[in-house]
Amino acid sequence: MKQEKNTKIQVRDLNLYYGDNHALHNISMDIQENKITALIGPSGCGKSTFLRCLNRMNDLITSAKIEGEVIIDDKNIYDKDVDEVAVRKRIGMVFQQPNPFPKSIYENIAYAALKHGIVKKGASCDELVEKSLIQAGLWEEVKHKLSEPGTSLSGGQQQRLCIARTIAVQPDVILMDEPTSALDPISTEKIEALMLELKKQYTIIIVTHNMQQAGRIADMTAFFHMGDLIEYAETETIFINPVEKKTEDYITGRFG
Amino acid sequence: MKSFELKQRNHGLKEQLIHLCLISAAAISVLTTFGVLFSILFEAIEFFQMRSFWYFITGTEWSPGVDNSKFGALPIFAGTFMITFIAMAVALPIGLGSAIFLSEYASPFWRDKLKPLLEILAGIPTVVYGFFAAITVAPGIVNFFASLGIQASFNSALASGIVMGIMIIPVISSLSDDVIRAVPDSLRKASLGLGMTEGETIFNIVLPSALPGIISASILGLSKALGETMIVVMAAGLRPNMTWNPLEDMTTVTVRIVDALVGDNEFNSPDTLSAFALGLVLFAVTLVLNVISLSLIRKFKEKYKVNTL
Amino acid sequence: MSRSTPKSDNPFYDASLNARHFRAKAFKLFTLSSIVFAISFLLFFLGDMVYKGLPDFQQAYIKIDVSYSEKSLASIRQAVDKKYRRVVSRSWLRGIPRQVEANPELMNTTQTRWVLLNHQVDQYLKGHYYKVKAKNIKLIDAMQKEGKVELQFNEIFFTHGDSKIPENSGFKSAIIGSILTLLVMMVVAFPLGVMTAVYLEEFAPDNRWTQLIEININNLAAIPSILFGLLGLAVFITLFGMPRSSPLVGGLTLALMTLPVIIVSARAALRSVPDNIRQAGYGLGLTKIQVVQDHVLPLAFPGIMTGSIIGLAHAMGETAPLIIIGMIAFIPDTPTSIFEAATVMPAQLFTWAGMPERAYVERTAAGIMVLISVLITMNTFAIYLRKKFEVKW
Numbered sequence: 001m002k003q004e005k006n007t008k009i010q011v012r013d014l015n016l017y018y019g020d021n022h023a024l025h026n027i028s029m030d031i032q033e034n035k036i037t038a039l040i041g042p043s044g045c046g047k048s049t050f051l052r053c054l055n056r057m058n059d060l061i062t063s064a065k066i067e068g069e070v071i072i073d074d075k076n077i078y079d080k081d082v083d084e085v086a087v088r089k090r091i092g093m094v095f096q097q098p099n100p101f102p103k104s105i106y107e108n109i110a111y112a113a114l115k116h117g118i119v120k121k122g123a124s125c126d127e128l129v130e131k132s133l134i135q136a137g138l139w140e141e142v143k144h145k146l147s148e149p150g151t152s153l154s155g156g157q158q159q160r161l162c163i164a165r166t167i168a169v170q171p172d173v174i175l176m177d178e179p180t181s182a183l184d185p186i187s188t189e190k191i192e193a194l195m196l197e198l199k200k201q202y203t204i205i206i207v208t209h210n211m212q213q214a215g216r217i218a219d220m221t222a223f224f225h226m227g228d229l230i231e232y233a234e235t236e237t238i239f240i241n242p243v244e245k246k247t248e249d250y251i252t253g254r255f256g
Numbered sequence: 257m258k259s260f261e262l263k264q265r266n267h268g269l270k271e272q273l274i275h276l277c278l279i280s281a282a283a284i285s286v287l288t289t290f291g292v293l294f295s296i297l298f299e300a301i302e303f304f305q306m307r308s309f310w311y312f313i314t315g316t317e318w319s320p321g322v323d324n325s326k327f328g329a330l331p332i333f334a335g336t337f338m339i340t341f342i343a344m345a346v347a348l349p350i351g352l353g354s355a356i357f358l359s360e361y362a363s364p365f366w367r368d369k370l371k372p373l374l375e376i377l378a379g380i381p382t383v384v385y386g387f388f389a390a391i392t393v394a395p396g397i398v399n400f401f402a403s404l405g406i407q408a409s410f411n412s413a414l415a416s417g418i419v420m421g422i423m424i425i426p427v428i429s430s431l432s433d434d435v436i437r438a439v440p441d442s443l444r445k446a447s448l449g450l451g452m453t454e455g456e457t458i459f460n461i462v463l464p465s466a467l468p469g470i471i472s473a474s475i476l477g478l479s480k481a482l483g484e485t486m487i488v489v490m491a492a493g494l495r496p497n498m499t500w501n502p503l504e505d506m507t508t509v510t511v512r513i514v515d516a517l518v519g520d521n522e523f524n525s526p527d528t529l530s531a532f533a534l535g536l537v538l539f540a541v542t543l544v545l546n547v548i549s550l551s552l553i554r555k556f557k558e559k560y561k562v563n564t565l
Numbered sequence: 566m567s568r569s570t571p572k573s574d575n576p577f578y579d580a581s582l583n584a585r586h587f588r589a590k591a592f593k594l595f596t597l598s599s600i601v602f603a604i605s606f607l608l609f610f611l612g613d614m615v616y617k618g619l620p621d622f623q624q625a626y627i628k629i630d631v632s633y634s635e636k637s638l639a640s641i642r643q644a645v646d647k648k649y650r651r652v653v654s655r656s657w658l659r660g661i662p663r664q665v666e667a668n669p670e671l672m673n674t675t676q677t678r679w680v681l682l683n684h685q686v687d688q689y690l691k692g693h694y695y696k697v698k699a700k701n702i703k704l705i706d707a708m709q710k711e712g713k714v715e716l717q718f719n720e721i722f723f724t725h726g727d728s729k730i731p732e733n734s735g736f737k738s739a740i741i742g743s744i745l746t747l748l749v750m751m752v753v754a755f756p757l758g759v760m761t762a763v764y765l766e767e768f769a770p771d772n773r774w775t776q777l778i779e780i781n782i783n784n785l786a787a788i789p790s791i792l793f794g795l796l797g798l799a800v801f802i803t804l805f806g807m808p809r810s811s812p813l814v815g816g817l818t819l820a821l822m823t824l825p826v827i828i829v830s831a832r833a834a835l836r837s838v839p840d841n842i843r844q845a846g847y848g849l850g851l852t853k854i855q856v857v858q859d860h861v862l863p864l865a866f867p868g869i870m871t872g873s874i875i876g877l878a879h880a881m882g883e884t885a886p887l888i889i890i891g892m893i894a895f896i897p898d899t900p901t902s903i904f905e906a907a908t909v910m911p912a913q914l915f916t917w918a919g920m921p922e923r924a925y926v927e928r929t930a931a932g933i934m935v936l937i938s939v940l941i942t943m944n945t946f947a948i949y950l951r952k953k954f955e956v957k958w
Contacts, residue, residue: 057449062363073576085586086577089451099442102465102559111460112450117581162446169450271854278768281760282778285828288821289781292792295799353599361593370600372948377607379940381882383911384614384933387918391926392613425603453582455589476787483789485885486911490918510791510885517794517889523803535795539788546787550780 008033008173008203009054014068016049016058023049027068027229029222036195036204038218038235040211042250045224047207051175054205055091056084072173089116092166096178098158100150100165105142108150108161109133113168128168136164137194156187163194167202174198176206180213192217211251215239223247296539299532306526312533318496320516320527327530329537331496335413335506339492340481342417342502343424347477350421351428352470358429359436360458371433378426386490389419394491401503411493411505420487424477431476435469435553436462438560468559472552479545483538485510509534614937618930620691623716624732625682627653627708631661632675638662645680652701656733657681679717684731684924690716694923722931726897727913731924736932738899739913742812742892743881745903749816750823750880755873757820758827762869765828766835767857786825793822794889802890810891810906818886823876830872834865867954874947878940884911910936 009031016024024046031037039047049058056077058064069076077087100108109129110119119125129146133139138160142153150161159179166174176195180188195204195217208214214221215235222232223246231238231247242248304312307327315328354374358367394415401408408414439462447457463470493505494515516531629649631637637644641658657680665671682690686705689695697705708714725735761782769775797818801807807814838861846856887893893912900907908916910932917929 055449057445060445060448075576077577079575081575082577083579083582083586085451085453086579086582087451088449089579090577093445093449095442095445095449097442099440099446101443101446101461112447112452115452115456115460115585165446165450271852274854275768278760278764281757282764282769284757285761285785285824286778286781288824289785289788291800291821292785292788292796295796296792299795299799350599350602353596354603357593357596357600361596370604373604373607374600375944376941377603379878379882379944380610381884381911381936381940383882383884383915383918384937387914387929387933388610388613390918391617391929422603422606429603453585453589455592456585459592479787479789483791485789485791485888486915489885489888490915510789513791513795514885514888517798518891518893532795532799535792539792542787542789543784546784549787550783 006033007031008072009205010069010071011054012069012071014050014053014066014070016046016053016067017065018061019063023227024053025227029229029232031203031205032220033203034199034201035219036199036206036217037220037222038214039205039207039222039224040209040214040250041224041230043209044226046227047222047224048177050224051177051205051207054173054175055088055093057088057093059084089169090171091173091175092169092171094159094162094166094174094176094179097182098155098162100153100158100161102149102151104147105150105153105161106146109165109168112165113170116169118168118170132164132168135167135198136160137190137197138164154187156183156190159183159187159191160194163191163198167198171202173203173205176204178207178209181209188213211239223250225250293539296532296535299529300536302524303526303529303533306529316498318512320530321519321521325526327526327533329509329534331498332507332509332512332534333537334498335492335496336482336508336510338500338502338506339413339417339420339488339508340478342414343420343481343484344474344478346418346421347424347428347481348474351425351473351477352432354425355429355432355436356458356463359433360454360462374426374429377422378430380423382423382484382486383490385419385423386486386488389415389487389491393419397503406503408503409493409505411491412503413492413506414502416488416491417502419491420481420484423484423487424480427480428473428477431473432466432470435466435473435556438469438556439465440560465560466556468552468556472549472556475545475549475552479542479549482545483510483542485514489514509538513538611937614930614933617927618932618934620693621722621927621931622719624719624721625687625690626679626715626717627682627705628677628679628713629653630675631678631680633661633665633671634673638665648704649680651698652682652686652705654681654683654730654732656728656730681721681732682714684922687732688923688927690714691927693927719931722928726899727895727908727916728897729895731920731922731928734917734925734928736910736913736935738896739908739910739932740935741899742896742907742913743909745812745900745907746815746819746887746892746909747877747881749812749903750819751873751877753817754820754823754827754876758824758873758876759831759869761824762828762831762835763857763862766832767853767861782825782828786829789885790822790883791885791889793818794886796821797886797890808904808906810894810908812900812903812905812907814890815887815892815907815909816903818890819880819883822883822886823880826876826879827869827873830875831865831869834868834872835861837868838864867950871947871951874943874950878943878947881909881943882911882936882940884909884915887912888915 007030011027011029014024014027027050039051041047052058053066054070058066066078070078075082101111106129109132110125113119113128114121114125119128130139133142138157141157150158153161180191198204218235221235221238223230223238225246231242231244238247239251242251312327312329314330315326316330317326317328318332319326358371362370394410394412397412397415398408398410443461443465444457447461488508488511492511493507494511495505495507497504497506513531513534516528521528629645631644641661642650644658644661645653685695685697689697689702705714721733722735724737725733726738728734765775765778797814801814801817802809842860843856846860887909892908893916894906894908896906896908914929914932917925
């Protein structure tokens with residue numbers, strides 16, 4: 001199962017069932033390292049479900065049954081000897097609604113890193129918090145109020161705090177589930193700029209319902225429809241010269 | 257036209273009457289609280305006109321019914337404290353543990369089965385708990401400690417404390433369960449998404465978020481333990497006893513209230529009125545606890561914008 | 566689990582996770598054992614009560630000759646043969662004159678009857694602690710072999726009031742006392758509670774006065790029940806001079822205690838009625854009171870009933886305040902009005918639990934079985950009501 005050099009995640013024949021409902025059909029795709037991959041499609045198409053398969057968040061839904069392989073670093077993360085907790089540590093996630101913990105800004109970032117033993121309490125932890133906040137572009141705004149609760153920040157700041165929190169665990173991949181849909185345009189712009197910066201170090205996969213956003217930031221785009229992966233190609237190709245009729249219809253706004 | 261107006265006026269009168277009835281009903285409900293307070297307060301004042309207030313709260317000898325009767329309630333408070341402490345030591349971990357299991361780990365199937373069972377525990381009359389404490393638990397404790405060569409009283413604080421603790425489990429678990437379930441799921445997902453185990457997520461994220469509600473539930477349980485009567489009347493002692501040994505017999509505020517009022521004493525004797533003095537203390541303490549508990553739960557509701565509690 | 570075996574080709578293997586998973590499991594185990602403890606206590610407790618109480622639904626009888634004569638009416642002990650006098654129940658013998666009164670042709674005859682045995686023999690036959698002389702045990706054993714001693718259904722438990730003779734004591738007057746007391750309670754608390762709820766939910770302006778009422782009701786719910794007994798004693802008995810130990814005072818006391826339960830549940834039920842139903846009513850030109858009376862209240866009714874039944878069940882098991890107002894008096898006769906001295910089920914259990922004879926332990930446990938069955942039935946009915954009428958608006 002050797003992967004191509006620049007392929008980070010290899011998905012093979014992935015099927016997902018919620019009870020009797022067959023939600024994802026035979027998805028196969030290669031996701032490239034240090035690129036931003038956008039998953040687009042009308043709501044209910046399975047793009048968020050697919051995203052959650054990549055760090056085994058669907059394990060939390062007892063009715064969900066998953067078949068197929070998701071190979072990361074030559075290892076299927078659904079193998080029996082793989083610990084889903086270790087998977088989630090390596091593959092971080094940012095959610096649609098900013099969800100900072102009801103703790104201080106500092107603790108929000110330090111919490112998981114301390115638990116994972118990445119740093120010890122003290123100077124090294126302070127350093128990590130600062131580094132993560134700088135990377136998330138939030139340091140200047142919060143450096144004088146690290147002990148204030150994370151929930152006291154504005155929506156856009158909260159979302160960047162959540163990104164900083166994810167970075168602090170030092171993952172390889174960051175999954176983002178419509179990270180800007182709850183934010184205003186200015187905050188959205190900041191987060192998009194941040195993503196372009198972050199892809200130098202991380203592989204980013206983003207679910208978005210906003211096609212313009214995919215066009216602006218994604219290197220690769222995958223179009224999902226009713227649980228099928230219809231088309232997956234470079235973003236330009238998808239937007240300018242799609243192969244499939246359905247993709248074209250969606251891009252041109254005929255449905256969705 | 258005239259009859260129409262007349263009808264309208266009659267209607268207005270009837271409406272006003274109903275409105276008045278409703279207001280008086282609400283007024284009676286309010287008066288009850290004050291009724292409880294004042295009926296206790298007046299008799300307590302009468303008691304303190306006969307006996308020293310200072311000795312009541314600091315004195316260590318309680319000897320009603322004799323010529324030179326003394327009313328120092330400290331040993332009674334000590335017994336109440338000891339039994340309540342034992343009860344909370346039982347109820348807090350078990351009640352909270354049950355609430356966490358029900359809200360975080362149990363599948364909907366088991367939740368639906370287990371929760372009503374816990375509610376049965378809440379519906380058992382306290383006289384029944386008292387009987388169980390006196391007939392089954394207390395002799396059990398005596399026998400157990402006798403086998404270790406330690407002597408325990410048949411009216412030990414431990415027996416009534418344990419059974420009282422079990423009685424309070426559903427009080428704590430039910431409210432805690434509601435509060436824990438009200439913690440937004442997004443916080444759990446965020447923590448799990450960072451690679452935290454389920455246990456770490458509950459312990460470090462969910463429980464601290466639910467803390468005001470959990471404290472509120474515990475205070476409610478505490479206040480229930482302080483005011484519980486039947487278990488201690490049936491299983492604890494009558495003797496005011498200041499000791500740290502939970503195997504000895506001790507008495508509580510509620511036991512002494514009952515004891516003072518079931519006899520054939522004159523209503524206006526200090527012996528009888530001492531019950532009202534003790535009642536006043538109980539009223540004040542439980543009222544304060546309840547106010548704290550309510551304000552904590554209100555804070556929690558505001559923080560997470562939940563209205564279902 | 567295979568995750569604990571290190572594998573060099575597993576990029577997701579993390580040794581530090583083992584300890585963390587262990588702690589997580591230990592935590593889960595703790596919560597699981599908490600609930601297992603609580604539930605097994607419940608089962609142990611119910612089992613213990615059934616084990617102690619079930620034998621009480623039978624009582625020991627002996628088949629012997631009873632002579633109905635002037636002599637036996639004058640001295641009832643003479644009615645049975647001398648050797649049986651230490652084993653049969655005194656209370657049964659005391660009933661002989663009444664039997665004759667009801668059935669005069671019994672006079673001057675000798676009948677073979679099933680006669681109630683006393684509680685010591687009863688306990689012996691049930692294998693409990695007993696105090697019976699050796700010669701009497703021999704007698705009973707011999708009679709039992711002949712089929713002349715047997716355990717029969719304990720009718721007395723359901724047809725008699727309290728008695729100082731254990732085998733003659735029953736639960737009936739307590740049951741009736743409970744019914745009378747709860748009747749008074751519901752007559753007072755139900756309308757008062759519902760009216761208060763309607764006022765607070767539908768009419769009250771949102772001002773400080775209303776907030777005061779709300780805080781009050783919340784606090785009322787947390788007052789220890791025994792303090793309501795103090796209120797009943799000081800106000801209803803001492804101040805108003807109502808009869809001590811009566812269902813009237815008991816009912817009033819419990820009514821005040823149950824009031825907050827009814828108010829809170831009725832308010833919740835009223836709140837769950839959607840606003841558009843009210844608006845539809847106003848749109849038809851109805852007054853506020855008409856809307857509430859004809860449209861809101863009927864819809865909220867199942868919810869109000871559920872809360873009231875729960876409050877009723879709660880009051881039914883309450884003992885402490887009733888002790889304070891004297892409802893633990895010895896009541897052999899069934900009360901017939903709310904002004905007579907009476908006892909209630911839990912108070913009767915309290916009295917029996919304090920009796921020295923072993924037979925009363927059995928009586929208490931049997932009474933508990935009856936009381937808990939009634940309570941569980943009521944609560945189940947309340948849950949059924951809630952489920953049946955649960956409407957998702």
